[in-house]
Amino acid sequence: xxxxxxxxxxxxxxxxxxxxxxxxxxxxxxxxxxxxxxxxxxxxxxxxxxxxxxxxxxxxxxxxxxxxxxxxxxxxxxxxxxxxxxxxxxxxxxxxxxxxxxxxxxxxxxxxxxxxxxxxxxxxxxxxxxxxxxxxxxxxxxxxxxxxxxxxxxxxxxxxxxxxxxxxxxxxxxxxxxxxxxxxxxxxxxxxxxxxxxxxxxxxxxxxxxxxxxxxxxxxxxxxxxxxxxxxxxxxxxxxxxxxxxxxxxxxxxxxxxxxxxxxxxxxxxxxxxxxxxxxxxxxxxxxxxxxxxxxxxxxxxxxxxxxxxxxxxxxxxxxxxxxxxxxxxxxxxxxxxxxxxxxxxxxxxxxxxxxxxxxxxxxxxxxxxxxxxxxxxxxxxxxxxxxxxxxxxxxxxxxxxxxxxxxxxxxxxxxxxxxxxxxxxxxxxxxxxxxxxxxxxxxxxxxxxxxxxxxxxxxxxxxxxxxxxxxxxxxxxxxxxxxxxxxxxxxxxxxxxxxxxxxxxxxxxxxxxxxxxxxxxxxxxxxxxxxxxxxxxxxxxxxxxxxxxxxxxxxxxxxxxxxxxxxxxxxxxxxxxxxxxxxxxxxxxxxxxxxxxxxxxxxxxxxxxxxxxxxxxxxxxxxxxxxxxxxxxxxxxxxxxxxxxxxxxxxxxxxxxxxxxxxxxxxxxxxxxxxxxxxxxxxxxxxxxxxxxxxxxxxxxxxxxxxxxxxxxxxxxxxxxxxxxxxxxxxxxxxxxxxxxxxxxxxxxxxxxxxxxxxxxxxxxxx
Ligand SMILES: CN1c2c(nc(N)[nH]c2=O)NC[C@@H]1CNc1ccc(C(=O)N[C@@H](CCC(=O)N[C@@H](CCC(=O)N[C@@H](CCC(=O)O)C(=O)O)C(=O)O)C(=O)O)cc1
Ligand SMILES: N[C@@H](CCS)C(=O)O
Ligand SMILES: [Zn+2]
Numbered sequence: 009x010x011x012x013x014x015x016x017x018x019x020x021x022x023x024x025x026x027x028x029x030x031x032x033x034x035x036x037x038x039x040x041x042x043x044x045x046x047x048x049x050x051x052x053x054x055x056x057x058x059x060x061x062x063x064x065x066x067x068x069x070x071x072x073x074x075x076x077x078x079x080x081x082x083x084x085x086x087x088x089x090x091x092x093x094x095x096x097x098x099x100x101x102x103x104x105x106x107x108x109x110x111x112x113x114x115x116x117x118x119x120x121x122x123x124x125x126x127x128x129x130x131x132x133x134x135x136x137x138x139x140x141x142x143x144x145x146x147x148x149x150x151x152x153x154x155x156x157x158x159x160x161x162x163x164x165x166x167x168x169x170x171x172x173x174x175x176x177x178x179x180x181x182x183x184x185x186x187x188x189x190x191x192x193x194x195x196x197x198x199x200x201x202x203x204x205x206x207x208x209x210x211x212x213x214x215x216x217x218x219x220x221x222x223x224x225x226x227x228x229x230x231x232x233x234x235x236x237x238x239x240x241x242x243x244x245x246x247x248x249x250x251x252x253x254x255x256x257x258x259x260x261x262x263x264x265x266x267x268x269x270x271x272x273x274x275x276x277x278x279x280x281x282x283x284x285x286x287x288x289x290x291x292x293x294x295x296x297x298x299x300x301x302x303x304x305x306x307x308x309x310x311x312x313x314x315x316x317x318x319x320x321x322x323x324x325x326x327x328x329x330x331x332x333x334x335x336x337x338x339x340x341x342x343x344x345x346x347x348x349x350x351x352x353x354x355x356x357x358x359x360x361x362x363x364x365x366x367x368x369x370x371x372x373x374x375x376x377x378x379x380x381x382x383x384x385x386x387x388x389x390x391x392x393x394x395x396x397x398x399x400x401x402x403x404x405x406x407x408x409x410x411x412x413x414x415x416x417x418x419x420x421x422x423x424x425x426x427x428x429x430x431x432x433x434x435x436x437x438x439x440x441x442x443x444x445x446x447x448x449x450x451x452x453x454x455x456x457x458x459x460x461x462x463x464x465x466x467x468x469x470x471x472x473x474x475x476x477x478x479x480x481x482x483x484x485x486x487x488x489x490x491x492x493x494x495x496x497x498x499x500x501x502x503x504x505x506x507x508x509x510x511x512x513x514x515x516x517x518x519x520x521x522x523x524x525x526x527x528x529x530x531x532x533x534x535x536x537x538x539x540x541x542x543x544x545x546x547x548x549x550x551x552x553x554x555x556x557x558x559x560x561x562x563x564x565x566x567x568x569x570x571x572x573x574x575x576x577x578x579x580x581x582x583x584x585x586x587x588x589x590x591x592x593x594x595x596x597x598x599x600x601x602x603x604x605x606x607x608x609x610x611x612x613x614x615x616x617x618x619x620x621x622x623x624x625x626x627x628x629x630x631x632x633x634x635x636x637x638x639x640x641x642x643x644x645x646x647x648x649x650x651x652x653x654x655x656x657x658x659x660x661x662x663x664x665x666x667x668x669x670x671x672x673x674x675x676x677x678x679x680x681x682x683x684x685x686x687x688x689x690x691x692x693x694x695x696x697x698x699x700x701x702x703x704x705x706x707x708x709x710x711x712x713x714x715x716x717x718x719x720x721x722x723x724x725x726x727x728x729x730x731x732x733x734x735x736x737x738x739x740x741x742x743x744x745x746x747x748x749x750x751x752x753x754x755x756x757x758x759x760x761x762x763x764x765x766x767x768x769x770x771x772x773x774x775x776x
Pocket of ligand 1: 507535745
């Protein structure tokens with residue numbers, strides 16, 4: 009019998025229960041015991057869903073209160089001393105690393121949080137010291153959760169982030185210079201101890217995730233697999249058997265690492281992303297090793313194409329026999345929403361095209377049966393074939409007018425009228441900005457009042473007029489606060505937006521959107537990606553009404569605020585039947601019209617956010633990456649280049665790892681860039697000098713993910729550091745990202761300090 013397996017299940021629960029419990033705990037509304045009990049309830053519920061679907065290998069330790077990499081930081085007692093020194097409870101210490109802690113005299117910022125591979129999930133970076141040690145935490149979480157499932161009668165396979173990936177995804181702490189991978193020999197014995205404890209608890213097998221295997225690896229990282237997995241092999245039967253899991257790419261280029269895995273039970277590969285790696289991987293397996301074939305997509309919401317998956321599985325079975333093949337999800341289902349069953353408003357025809365986590369779990373189970381006994385699941389196979397046909401034949405997907413417009417796109421449409429120097433001269437006259445201009449990234453606090461009013465509007469409990477009036481009042485408030493703070497370029501605050509991508513998806517033809525399809529983005533924060541089902545176009549302006557109103561009541565320049573084409577694409581669930589470059593160009597054309605409409609309506613600073621530009625970068629260097637960069641950069645330029653020289657185009661990126669990506673950002677030709685930087689070493693900005701970057705930049709000076717209000721001195725120190733790498737005339741002062749997740753008192757406090765710090769530098773440099 010072929011077995012089925014799931015690599016991880018979403019944690020939030022059907023109604024975002026974990027988010028609600030976490031936020032209630034942080035607001036002191038529920039006790040620690042209540043939060044822990046909610047975690048337990050969710051874990052059991054999720055295991056049962058998988059058990060009832062007939063999944064053979066169910067994961068444990070995939071649950072996390074905040075982030076699974078952060079769990080491992082605590083599991084290995086790799087918690088920086090600034091947190092342990094606070095003597096918080098283990099749970100509060102954990103949240104302090106995730107989101108900072110500023111309470112009862114304790115003031116510690118969060119650890120850095122960055123993108124998980126090319127997904128919209130964010131993990132907390134292991135932050136390691138020169139004299140780092142590792143020990144196993146008391147009552148280790150993977151053992152505890154394995155036993156919890158066992159008590160409930162559910163045998164599970166614990167999931168761990170592997171030692172090489174844990175270190176390779178980490179960094180040296182500020183003030184340390186250690187290359188994390190050199191800490192391997194200290195870490196591996198702790199893994200062995202943990203694996204022994206899991207075996208003693210009854211675990212027969214573990215899933216060890218080594219997703220860094222899909223990257224181009226430094227030789228030091230490649231070399232680390234051998235000693236780590238040899239140490240595991242040396243533990244023999246004292247530890248569970250190991251399946252090494254990789255995902256989001258192929259591992260063919262790292263085949264020279266595979267001898268390190270000679271003694272593991274099996275290897276998991278992502279056959280959704282890279283089906284072509286199937287045969288080469290099969291050829292590399294040892295005579296008794298198992299292939300875990302990831303055929304059910306953990307990153308998208310399209311129903312599995314059973315015929316296609318069965319083709320891959322049959323190839324595997326032919327080579328290895330049924331006992332050595334496991335049917336699996338391509339990756340953890342963390343990146344998919346909980347269940348399609350919650351969606352009551354999707355058009356009936358498209359509903360049939362989708363599968364969320366609960367449905368994908370069933371798909372894995374059906375495929376495992378179908379591959380050796382199709383008649384046992386004939387009805388399911390027929391229904392699947394009918395759904396595939398319904399989508400392929402649908403008229404929803406194809407809009408000839410959109411295609412016609414795409415054919416008329418010219419090279420010239422990608423270029424601004426003049427080079428930056430001439431544009432800037434025009435903008436200077438037009439906008440009269442001071443030295444070190446201050447601005448924010450767009451959103452202001454999305455208060456519960458805003459969400460309640462929007463919810464009432466969605467449910468029809470208030471009229472459009474009432475909702476519009478409410479939004480106008482919010483914009484009034486945002487403008488008034490910016491007056492008081494003394495900022496230089498204003499934003500309207502985005503109160504009308506549920507999310508920077510969903511909002512646009514809801515206004516564009518070619519999309520459908522959901523009511524409950526939440527996916528965790530970081531910590532308790534979730535997103536509800538809209539779904540691209542067909543060719544995209546803009547039936548009407550999307551943001552002009554709010555920006556125009558905001559500009560009309562503002563005495564300073566008002567920035568229009570759009571989400572760029574690449575980010576709209578990446579943070580939606582894209583089509584899988586049309587190349588992403590085509591979808592992106594359609595979005596770019598829709599946004600180009602919006603940019604020009606904003607300009608026509610008196611908005612002369614327009615920010616087009618592209619925080620997902622880097623996330624979309626293929627994980628390995630090479631032709632695929634070059635091709636992506638070409639179409640991604642062109643899409644941004646197509647969206648923005650139609651404006652006059654005097655209109656200032658801003659763009660924003662909330663990630664700090666821009667060194668290997670600098671040329672793409674520069675190629676956008678945006679007049680001003682804002683980039684997340686407050687938690688990184690200012691030295692990273694050196695690339696702007698090295699590359700003689702001519703345009704203007706606002707490296708973030710304030711970590712918006714944390715409720716912490718940094719003191720004024722911290723802002724001044726940050727600006728001072730930045731001035732070592734940037735010319736004063738090119739420096740803007742702004743936070744890392746939008747402020748929607750913060751509370752107004754935090755925002756006012758932090759921005760007061762930020763503006764005061766900027767004013768002091770302005771004074772100093774104007775005198776000089
Ligand atoms: C900049 N970031 C974003 C990413 N991806 C996006 N798609 N959007 C982003 O902004 N990726 C990288 C980063 C990640 N950062 C964030 C930051 C903040 C959030 C966030 O705040 N998410 C919200 C949900 C946002 C939303 O869609 N809100 C809706 C619905 C609100 C709601 O829950 N309504 C209630 C009813 C109202 C009530 O009674 O309170 C309900 O439906 O039950 C809205 O505002 O209308 C979050 O809360 O998690 C995400 C990523
Ligand atoms: N304008 C958006 C950008 C987030 S990346 C905001 O401010 O929330
Ligand atoms: Zn951002």
